[in-house]
Amino acid sequence: MSPEIEARILAAAARVYAQYGFRGATTRRIASEAGVNEVTLFRIFGSKAKLLQAMLVSQVVSVAVPVLPADVSDPHAVLTRWCAVLLHYLRGHADLIRKTIAEADERPDAALAACEGPSAAAESLVLYVELLRDEGLADADLDVDTPISMFMSAMFGDALYRDIMPNAFPQPQGQAPSKYVQTFLRGVGLRALPLPARSRQTGGAGPRRGGR
Amino acid sequence: MSPEIEARILAAAARVYAQYGFRGATTRRIASEAGVNEVTLFRIFGSKAKLLQAMLVSQVVSVAVPVLPADVSDPHAVLTRWCAVLLHYLRGHADLIRKTIAEADERPDAALAACEGPSAAAESLVLYVELLRDEGLADADLDVDTPISMFMSAMFGDALYRDIMPNAFPQPQGQAPSKYVQTFLRGVGLRALPLPARSRQTGGAGPRRGGR
DNA sequence: GTAGCAAGTAAGTACCTACTTGCTTGCAGG
DNA sequence: CCTGCAAGCAAGTAGGTACTTACTTGCTAC
Numbered sequence: 001m002s003p004e005i006e007a008r009i010l011a012a013a014a015r016v017y018a019q020y021g022f023r024g025a026t027t028r029r030i031a032s033e034a035g036v037n038e039v040t041l042f043r044i045f046g047s048k049a050k051l052l053q054a055m056l057v058s059q060v061v062s063v064a065v066p067v068l069p070a071d072v073s074d075p076h077a078v079l080t081r082w083c084a085v086l087l088h089y090l091r092g093h094a095d096l097i098r099k100t101i102a103e104a105d106e107r108p109d110a111a112l113a114a115c116e117g118p119s120a121a122a123e124s125l126v127l128y129v130e131l132l133r134d135e136g137l138a139d140a141d142l143d144v145d146t147p148i149s150m151f152m153s154a155m156f157g158d159a160l161y162r163d164i165m166p167n168a169f170p171q172p173q174g175q176a177p178s179k180y181v182q183t184f185l186r187g188v189g190l191r192a193l194p195l196p197a198r199s200r201q202t203g204g205a206g207p208r209r210g211g212r
Numbered sequence: 213m214s215p216e217i218e219a220r221i222l223a224a225a226a227r228v229y230a231q232y233g234f235r236g237a238t239t240r241r242i243a244s245e246a247g248v249n250e251v252t253l254f255r256i257f258g259s260k261a262k263l264l265q266a267m268l269v270s271q272v273v274s275v276a277v278p279v280l281p282a283d284v285s286d287p288h289a290v291l292t293r294w295c296a297v298l299l300h301y302l303r304g305h306a307d308l309i310r311k312t313i314a315e316a317d318e319r320p321d322a323a324l325a326a327c328e329g330p331s332a333a334a335e336s337l338v339l340y341v342e343l344l345r346d347e348g349l350a351d352a353d354l355d356v357d358t359p360i361s362m363f364m365s366a367m368f369g370d371a372l373y374r375d376i377m378p379n380a381f382p383q384p385q386g387q388a389p390s391k392y393v394q395t396f397l398r399g400v401g402l403r404a405l406p407l408p409a410r411s412r413q414t415g416g417a418g419p420r421r422g423g424r
Numbered sequence: 425g426t427a428g429c430a431a432g433t434a435a436g437t438a439c440c441t442a443c444t445t446g447c448t449t450g451c452a453g454g
Numbered sequence: 455c456c457t458g459c460a461a462g463c464a465a466g467t468a469g470g471t472a473c474t475t476a477c478t479t480g481c482t483a484c
Binding site: 019020021023024095098099101102103104105106108111115118119122143145146147149150151152153154156157158160161164165167168169170171179180182183184186187188189 | 235311315317318327330331334355359362363365366369370372373377379380381391395396398399400401
């Protein structure tokens with residue numbers, strides 16, 4: 001019965017920490033949120049710091065980082081799907097990420113752990129864009145770092161700040177991935193496939209017809 | 213002699229708050245940082261909450277938002293300068309912004325006040341890009357919102373996360389504004405000036421020679 | 425049935441928190 | 455000189471914090 005109660009405590013700790021941060025996540029609040037006696041926290045985890053650290057790793061391991069394929073057909077659709085998954089993940093952990101990043105100077109290891117998933121996602125994107133470039137679909141002298149850096153910042157910004165600064169994100173949430181990808185692909189200078197093997201001539205990197 | 217000591221307290225409160233956040237910014241720490249007796253805080257400001265609110269407005273009014281001109285010559289240079297000023301401001305207040313945004317759900321008015329400057333900057337950028345578009349320098353059917361939203365997110369991301377996630381920002385800090393603007397202008401589809409009145413043919417929106 | 429163990433309960437420790445009160449010091453203006 | 459006032463100082467209040475100790479309950483396995 002221990003693992004069940006342990007999971008309940010970790011879940012409660014995640015909720016309380018996401019709302020109040022490290023200092024505000026008191027053992028009293030976590031125990032009450034978990035419907036558990038406060039002493040139990042200390043018996044299982046030893047201290048508040050160890051409990052919250054365990055909570056963080058339990059949240060991080062539950063990540064499924066989206067990975068981009070190694071072929072270059074229909075980059076807009078592929079990237080839009082990838083972007084939507086990433087945004088969904090970031091939004092689901094927005095409060096936790098906000099608090100952890102704000103307290104990064106006091107708990108740097110926690111911040112590093114929390115950024116692990118997005119870092120892996122960015123690496124996947126780097127590989128994909130380099131593939132596009134090497135296939136001749138983007139500028140040969142392209143600096144891939146800057147557009148990707150900006151794109152990832154856009155992901156973080158949308159996920160973390162949309163609810164706080166709504167006027168800074170006028171695109172509806174559902175359309176955001178497609179629009180971000182569209183702008184991103186213009187930024188890397190996406191061209192149509194050079195070999196007319198299956199050139200459906202979709203109009204290069206221009207706006208797609210769908211998605212109203 | 214009161215205003216001098218008041219300013220000293222506000223400055224100390226800003227430093228302590230930026231490092232520890234609202235909960236961690238104890239009156240004891242602020243008083244010690246200001247070299248002032250703790251009772252003085254309460255005599256001048258009444259309560260910790262009022263003191264920190266006064267601190268926030270004192271920080272916000274010290275903002276000089278960069279404004280973009282209403283002419284379209286040399287957009288890359290103009291935007292790079294504007295971007296550098298904005299980034300400099302955001303970096304100078306990075307800790308304060310991080311904490312305030314992380315605690316936005318507990319103190320929403322504070323978060324709104326802190327985002328006031330960047331919002332004004334974004335509005336200025338919207339006007340500028342619409343001007344570019346109306347002058348025929350960018351796509352006529354351009355959706356200005358998405359590139360600007362991404363660009364502002366890139367500013368926030370660089371200013372707030374560069375020191376925490378250094379590998380996500382491989383560009384050196386000095387080159388960042390120019391590179392961000394370059395990618396942004398590609399994203400809005402910048403063209404060279406249509407009338408060859410003073411076409412020094414600098415290569416359109418290409419990279420500038422200066423800036424090490 | 426009973427031994428063992430996980431969890432609850434109650435109480436307490438030592439310290440920090442915002443904030444108050446009463447008194448003292450030092451300085452500027454009349 | 456002395457009056458008023460801003461600030462310091464010392465102490466205290468009421469409550470919160472992490473964490474501990476000692477004891478009780480309830481369930482499970484032998």
